Amino acid sequence: MQSFISWMEKHFLPIASKIGNQRHLVAIRDAFVYTMPLMILGAFAVLLNNLPIPGFQDFMNKIFSEQVDKAFIWTKLGGNVWNGTFAVLSVFIAFLVAYNLATSYKVSGLAAGVVSVGSFFTVGGLAGMDSSGLFIALIVGLLSTEMFRKLSGNKHLIIKMPDGVPPAVAKSFAALLPAMIVITFWGFITTLFNAAQISNVVTWFYKIAQQPFMGMASSYPMALLLAFITPLLWFFGLHGANMIEPFMQTINAPAITANLTAFKAGKKIPYIVNKPFFDSFVNMGGTGVTIGLLIAILLVGRKNKQYTTVGALAAAPGIFNINEPLTFGLPIVLNPILFIPYILTPMICVTVAYFATAGGLVPAAIAMPPWVTPPIIGGVIATASWQGGVLAAVNIVISVVIYSPFVYMATVIANREEKTVVSDDATATIDASTSTGDAAKESKGHATV
Numbered sequence: 469m470q471s472f473i474s475w476m477e478k479h480f481l482p483i484a485s486k487i488g489n490q491r492h493l494v495a496i497r498d499a500f501v502y503t504m505p506l507m508i509l510g511a512f513a514v515l516l517n518n519l520p521i522p523g524f525q526d527f528m529n530k531i532f533s534e535q536v537d538k539a540f541i542w543t544k545l546g547g548n549v550w551n552g553t554f555a556v557l558s559v560f561i562a563f564l565v566a567y568n569l570a571t572s573y574k575v576s577g578l579a580a581g582v583v584s585v586g587s588f589f590t591v592g593g594l595a596g597m598d599s600s601g602l603f604i605a606l607i608v609g610l611l612s613t614e615m616f617r618k619l620s621g622n623k624h625l626i627i628k629m630p631d632g633v634p635p636a637v638a639k640s641f642a643a644l645l646p647a648m649i650v651i652t653f654w655g656f657i658t659t660l661f662n663a664a665q666i667s668n669v670v671t672w673f674y675k676i677a678q679q680p681f682m683g684m685a686s687s688y689p690m691a692l693l694l695a696f697i698t699p700l701l702w703f704f705g706l707h708g709a710n711m712i713e714p715f716m717q718t719i720n721a722p723a724i725t726a727n728l729t730a731f732k733a734g735k736k737i738p739y740i741v742n743k744p745f746f747d748s749f750v751n752m753g754g755t756g757v758t759i760g761l762l763i764a765i766l767l768v769g770r771k772n773k774q775y776t777t778v779g780a781l782a783a784a785p786g787i788f789n790i791n792e793p794l795t796f797g798l799p800i801v802l803n804p805i806l807f808i809p810y811i812l813t814p815m816i817c818v819t820v821a822y823f824a825t826a827g828g829l830v831p832a833a834i835a836m837p838p839w840v841t842p843p844i845i846g847g848v849i850a851t852a853s854w855q856g857g858v859l860a861a862v863n864i865v866i867s868v869v870i871y872s873p874f875v876y877m878a879t880v881i882a883n884r885e886e887k888t889v890v891s892d893d894a895t896a897t898i899d900a901s902t903s904t905g906d907a908a909k910e911s912k913g914h915a916t917v
Contacts, residue, residue, distance in 0.1 A: 760866070
């Protein structure tokens with residue numbers, strides 16, 4: 469195990485660290501973090517409109533009997549909220565990715581964001597403002613910002629205004645020519661696609677690339693890979709969740725939208741794997757299903773002072789899926805005893821959750837509860853069913869069973885080391901007492917002489 473850890477530290481850790489700090493991935497990750505409240509709100513709004521409780525729809529329709537545009541008035545609230553969240557998600561991402569990336573280069577984030585949004589609509593973003601245009605929004609956001617940054621650094625393209633002109637006006641004129649060039653470039657690219665009989669780049673890309681990719685990402689092997697990589701990165705002290713987040717969010721938003729659409733239409737939900745799938749059935753207590761580790765410490769690790777102390781402090785945040793106190797307090801990082809269960813547990817939980825969903829025992833996730841939603845409750849909300857809560861509970865039991873022998877092993881080792889230390893201290897005390905006694909006798913002998 470030690471040789472494996474040493475090999476990983478030498479070869480894997482530097483590469484993973486560079487990837488985690490790569491500015492383009494960080495820009496994408498932070499963009500999705502900003503939009504997370506909107507995505508959660510939009511998912512809840514649609515779920516409320518279609519809550520699968522017997523008699524709920526009839527009850528609400530009777531109370532709010534008025535109809536507008538062939539829909540009951542009470543459902544309009546959810547629809548209007550969706551229009552301000554999921555319906556314009558790609559526009560937000562186009563702006564935020566560019567803003568974050570430009571800011572990392574110390575270039576005007578606002579100017580880059582505006583240029584990115586303009587470029588997005590230039591390539592046909594009007595038809596893909598929702599999650600269907602997400603990939604194009606990411607591509608346009610990154611490339612347009614790189615172009616804008618390069619052009620803004622050319623002094624021949626900067627229009628300088630005389631002194632006394634308000635700063636906002638001066639900045640807008642400074643960005644004028646670079647912005648015009650970038651948007652014209654995207655207009656030219658779009659025209660080439662139009663000449664090839666592709667009327668809208670966004671919808672075309674969604675059909676030939678994004679949809680197939682989402683299907684691949686929703687497969688069991690991909691879910692298993694994600695369940696392996698995230699705790700592996702955390703084991704070496706890297707924030708695995710943040711590093712995987714750009715990929716997760718890229719497949720998550722379109723998958724949630726497609727699942728909600730299918731759910732509303734009464735059709736089979738197409739995508740099993742998405743972020744609420746991981747949050748509700750795998751990352752319970754945090755990465756590594758550490759809610760199971762906390763319970764295992766309570767059951768079999770009570771004689772381990774370090775584990776019980778850290779476990780008590782980590783229990784409250786652990787209920788809300790925050791496990792940094794455990795990760796760095798036990799620690800889990802570079803802990804060879806906990807390495808196996810920390811990696812193995814989420815992979816087994818993914819397997820159980822995936823096949824339970826694929827087999828029809830549990831509905832697929834259609835809503836996105838906040839990631840801090842306590843375990844079991846999150847499963848109920850994500851799937852809009854009691855079966856989701858049962859599946860989460862089953863995975864918690866599995867995680868406790870896997871972690872318990874390793875916690876017991878750690879406890880035995882800790883107690884053995886503690887006894888060794890006490891024994892060594894006792895031996896040292898006896899030796900010191902003996903030395904003191906001999907010294908006293910010798911001193912007495914000298915005094916007699």
